[in-house]
Amino acid sequence: MTAPEVTGGPDEAALVPAQAATGAPRGVSGDGRGPGPASPSGFTGATSGWRRLSRRSMVVRPLTDLARLLPLLAGLVILHARTGGGLMWGVAAAALAVITGLVHWATTRYLITDERVYLRRGLLNQKTLSVARDRIRTVDVTAHLLHRVLGVCRVSIGTGRNDYRSGESFHLDGVTRSDAESLRLTLLSSVREAAVAGPVAAEPRPVAESEPAAAEPEPVAAEPDAADAGPEIVRWRIGWLRFAPLTTTGLVVLGVLFGSVIQITNATNINLAATGPVQRVVADFATLDVLQRVLVGGAVAVCGYVLVAMAGYLAVFWNFQLAERGADTLRVTRGLLSLRATTISRGRLRGVEISEPILLRAARGARCIAIATGLRVGRGAEREGSVLLPPAPRDVARHVATAVLGLPEHVCSGPLVRHGPAARRRRFVRALAGATLIVATIWVVAWTQHGPAWVRFASLALLPAAALVAADRYRSLGHRLADGWLVTRTGSLARRRTIISTDAIIGWRIHQTWFQRRQGLVTLTATTAAGQQHYSVRDVPTAEGLALATAATGDLLVPFLRAPSRRR
Amino acid sequence: MTTDSLAADPLLPGLRAPGNRVSRRAISYWTARAAVSGGSVVLGELVLAALNGFSAIWRLAIVATAVVVGLHAVIMPRWRYRVHRWEVTDQALYTRSGWFSVHWRIAPISRIQTIDSHRSVGERIFGLANVTATTASAAGPVRIHALDRQLADRLLDQLAVATGQTPGDAT
Numbered sequence: 048m049t050a051p052e053v054t055g056g057p058d059e060a061a062l063v064p065a066q067a068a069t070g071a072p073r074g075v076s077g078d079g080r081g082p083g084p085a086s087p088s089g090f091t092g093a094t095s096g097w098r099r100l101s102r103r104s105m106v107v108r109p110l111t112d113l114a115r116l117l118p119l120l121a122g123l124v125i126l127h128a129r130t131g132g133g134l135m136w137g138v139a140a141a142a143l144a145v146i147t148g149l150v151h152w153a154t155t156r157y158l159i160t161d162e163r164v165y166l167r168r169g170l171l172n173q174k175t176l177s178v179a180r181d182r183i184r185t186v187d188v189t190a191h192l193l194h195r196v197l198g199v200c201r202v203s204i205g206t207g208r209n210d211y212r213s214g215e216s217f218h219l220d221g222v223t224r225s226d227a228e229s230l231r232l233t234l235l236s237s238v239r240e241a242a243v244a245g246p247v248a249a250e251p252r253p254v255a256e257s258e259p260a261a262a263e264p265e266p267v268a269a270e271p272d273a274a275d276a277g278p279e280i281v282r283w284r285i286g287w288l289r290f291a292p293l294t295t296t297g298l299v300v301l302g303v304l305f306g307s308v309i310q311i312t313n314a315t316n317i318n319l320a321a322t323g324p325v326q327r328v329v330a331d332f333a334t335l336d337v338l339q340r341v342l343v344g345g346a347v348a349v350c351g352y353v354l355v356a357m358a359g360y361l362a363v364f365w366n367f368q369l370a371e372r373g374a375d376t377l378r379v380t381r382g383l384l385s386l387r388a389t390t391i392s393r394g395r396l397r398g399v400e401i402s403e404p405i406l407l408r409a410a411r412g413a414r415c416i417a418i419a420t421g422l423r424v425g426r427g428a429e430r431e432g433s434v435l436l437p438p439a440p441r442d443v444a445r446h447v448a449t450a451v452l453g454l455p456e457h458v459c460s461g462p463l464v465r466h467g468p469a470a471r472r473r474r475f476v477r478a479l480a481g482a483t484l485i486v487a488t489i490w491v492v493a494w495t496q497h498g499p500a501w502v503r504f505a506s507l508a509l510l511p512a513a514a515l516v517a518a519d520r521y522r523s524l525g526h527r528l529a530d531g532w533l534v535t536r537t538g539s540l541a542r543r544r545t546i547i548s549t550d551a552i553i554g555w556r557i558h559q560t561w562f563q564r565r566q567g568l569v570t571l572t573a574t575t576a577a578g579q580q581h582y583s584v585r586d587v588p589t590a591e592g593l594a595l596a597t598a599a600t601g602d603l604l605v606p607f608l609r610a611p612s613r614r615r
Numbered sequence: 616m617t618t619d620s621l622a623a624d625p626l627l628p629g630l631r632a633p634g635n636r637v638s639r640r641a642i643s644y645w646t647a648r649a650a651v652s653g654g655s656v657v658l659g660e661l662v663l664a665a666l667n668g669f670s671a672i673w674r675l676a677i678v679a680t681a682v683v684v685g686l687h688a689v690i691m692p693r694w695r696y697r698v699h700r701w702e703v704t705d706q707a708l709y710t711r712s713g714w715f716s717v718h719w720r721i722a723p724i725s726r727i728q729t730i731d732s733h734r735s736v737g738e739r740i741f742g743l744a745n746v747t748a749t750t751a752s753a754a755g756p757v758r759i760h761a762l763d764r765q766l767a768d769r770l771l772d773q774l775a776v777a778t779g780q781t782p783g784d785a786t
Contacts, residue, residue: 158755314783420751553726554755557719559627569627574722574755581754586711591630603723610630 078521088229097156097167103197104221108148109141110193116140121311157219157231162205178204178217184420185394187233190224191385200227200386204234207241208398235376237391277371280450281436281443283364288357290403290438293406294414302322304355364437369447375608377451389447391432395419397577398532398547399435401459406539413444418453418547418578448546458532463525469566470586474517482513516540525586527597533573533599535583535584545582549599551575557592571596626698626717633709634700637647641699641761644741645692653684701759703773708748708757722757726750728776732767 066200150170165177185205194200203218222230255437291297302401335343365383372378375393379385400417405414415436436447489506493499519539527534533552536544556572564567572583573593584592597604624632657680664673689782693716708722727748734744744767749756762770 062721181645438726481668553750553752554720554722554757556721557627557630558755559714559718564626572754575750578750579754580752603707604722606704606706607631607633607721609629 096160097158098156098166098226100152100219100221101199101223101226103223105112105152106150106197107193107199107221108151109411111143112147112576113141118142145522146541147507154222155219159230162539164217164234166219176217178462180234183234184392186234186390188227188231188390189382190387194221195384195386199223202227202230202465207565209299214486215231217515231388231390235373235392268330276314277373279368279370280377281367281439281447283370283437287364287437287439288360290407290410290412291360292356293410293412294404295355297352297359300359301355301599302353302615316542330441353586360437367437369451371437377435381437391417391419393451395577396451397551397575398545398546399452400543401444402470402541402543403441407438408542411441413441414438415444415447416578418545418575445580452532452548454532456529456544458529458534461527461529463527463556464591466521466526466568466587466591469568469588472523473515473562473566473568473586474521474524478513478520479510482509524585526587528595528598533582535582537583537585545578547573547575547577547582550602551577555596555600555604556581557596573599617757618710622710626711630719633700633711636694637664637701637761638743638763638766639696640697640741640743640763642692642736644743645695645739646688648737649684649688649691653680653688657681657684668736674716697715699760701762703770705707705777708759708774709758710757720755720757721727722748722755724749724774724777726755727774730771730774731780732771734764744768746774750776 079147096180146528150182151168154173155166155168156169157167157182159179161177163177164183165175167173167175183204187203187205188200189203190200199221201218201220205217219230232386247342332340332343332430337501362383362385364381367379367381368380369377374388377393378393378397379389379391396419400416400418401413402414402416413436414434419433435451436444445456448454448459449456455483486509487504490503493503493506495499516539520537523536523542525536531549532546533549534546536542552575554572554574556574558572559568567589568586569592570583571584571587571591572581573596574581584595593608594603597608618672624630626632657677658679660673660680664670664677688725692708693707698711698714700711703724706724708724710718710720712718712720727750730746730751731749732744732746737741738761739745742764743761744759744764745758745760746760746762746767747756759767
């Protein structure tokens with residue numbers, strides 16, 4: 048058994064290996080098998096406090112692992128069918144999965160003390176993670192289908208770090224629903240404290256086995272429990288389904304589907320094109336003329352895409368609800384098969400982003416994402432943790448933004464300060480230069496490869512298209528500072544308006560390329576600990592940008608401004 | 616620490632330039648670095664060209680690359696030296712860096728979480744060091760490049776003391 052790994056990154060603050068943390072845990076473990084000799088002494092001895100995952104989690108792990116291995120296993124079984132080794136492989140894999148499940152359950156333990164939460168896992172490389180309770184910003188409870196069948200769920204604890212390596216995320220996979228609920232309440236009470244900086248928790252802290260508050264297993268996220276459910280801010284409507292095909296999420300679902308079909312057919316050696324139904328469809332298709340082919344193909348593609356996008360939307364956002372929980376937390380619950388309940392501390396909420404991809408914008412729709420410390424943005428499934436509103440009518444998005452931040456209405460929807468003719472020129476120059484380059488490439492290639500002439504002339508359509516995008520990009524570009532909120536908007540195909548609190552700005556970056564210098568523009572970027580970590584005001588006239596930064600952060604910039612009397 | 620801090624920033628009127636230049640040895644360091652990376656590109660081209668029997672196109676490409684690399688190694692370090700500046704006040708860390716594109720960065724001392732110094736092999740050869748201050752924002756590290764080593768050590772101490780006095784990181 049090796050010594051516990053030191054897992055701390057250089058810049059890490061909240062999540063540290065427990066042995067490096069100050070203050071040993073009060074409850075400590077030791078049930079014979081205990082930690083290795085090299086373990087810190089504070090972690091051996093008494094038995095109180097440390098808790099295991101639910102026994103049912105022993106089933107969850109093997110089954111998920113096996114499901115993931117299924118294509119590979121199927122391939123192996125078929126490949127070795129003649130030699131009879133296939134079954135052996137299957138049994139070996141199943142046995143391995145079961146053992147992993149057992150080991151995972153046996154080696155994973157967690158402990159909640161007044162100050163910190165500890166998580167220990169691993170057989171050979173034993174890791175002990177700990178997080179200070181006042182650094183916990185979010186508690187995320189998810190339950191996919193298998194979890195729901197077994198009545199367990201997964202609890203993820205979000206701290207301020209935005210760059211976990213995979214082994215370091217703080218999650219408990221396979222706690223019972225009641226335990227999850229009690230964990231949420233327990234950890235949240237400290238979130239509330241941290242948010243209001245109160246001295247002592249007003250409500251009792253249910254710790255460990257003696258958990259009276261949520262004794263009955265409550266279906267996660269299915270219904271808000273009446274106890275501390277606050278006013279509902281928004282609830283999903285079936286009509287929002289019309290926005291599903293208007294985002295690129297459907298494409299992602301389609302890609303995943305396609306990928307898994309390819310994987311399965313590869314692994315099982317089935318030639319999909321040789322199967323009966325596919326051959327019949329191909330034969331029918333061959334009898335059509337060109338126009339009919341285009342029409343039929345297009346119709347099938349569009350219908351398929353719309354169906355897939357809607358199915359994806361339903362699976363993820365079914366029964367979406369955003370509600371206040373208690374005085375200063377927000378709770379998002381959603382999901383059809385996998386349920387997800389995210390709790391966001393309002394004290395950690397620094398702003399919102401309203402994004403309008405172009406199709407969604409055309410249908411007067413928008414999405415809304417939370418900008419909060421501890422919620423990661425832009426990493427696949429994790430991104431979904433920050434969703435405040437799925438694609439929905441724009442007015443609803445504005446309502447959500449104003450409601451969660453307590454904003455005045457005009458900050459969300461009001462007009463923005465335009466960036467002037469130089470910024471407009473830059474939009475056009477950049478768009479047209481890019482388009483010209485593409486057109487030129489197409490011409491050269493088509494010329495040298497003797498391609499059809501219409502390709503060359505069709506490519507010219509890129510130029511007006513680029514000009515249109517440039518014009519729209521300029522129309523979208525803008526900023527505003529109102530009531531302590533910095534509002535910026537950029538983009539055209541994916542337009543987004545971000546609203547962040549000026550209190551959350553912890554530094555500035557000013558960037559100026561040589562071209563921007565000639566036009567008197569700068570890109571002003573506010574750095575923050577929340578969301579994407581940086582939000583930019585693009586191509587703003589220099590003086591205006593400096594004035595904006597100065598107005599937003601009070602005296603941070605003032606010492607570095609040139610005194611007016613020193614003007615050359 | 617402020618030699619000519621009241622002069623206006625010629626690059627960005629309205630902002631004043633940070634007070635201190637980086638070490639003069641930075642020019643040699645940047646030149647060496649540019650020469651090494653550019654030289655390896657040319658070397659790679661030479662190998663590829665040798666495999667293709669030094670055709671006319673390859674010879675042209677190699678000469679063109681060598682000219683670009685040479686110009687870059689001569690112009691970039693001097694240009695960069697004129698741009699790179701830094702300043703530490705009681706409230707904030709303020710830097711200007713870049714050459715073709717210029718970055719200004721301002722981080723309040725009160726928001727600085729960690730301060731560290733990194734010395735690559737190249738920097739050690741030239742007796743240089745850089746100082747990096749990170750904030751709670753992953754996008755917010757402020758780096759002072761190519762400082763004289765003793766100065767970097769002093770600066771690290773000074774920043775460590777300064778940041779220790781202001782608790783909290785605004786997250």
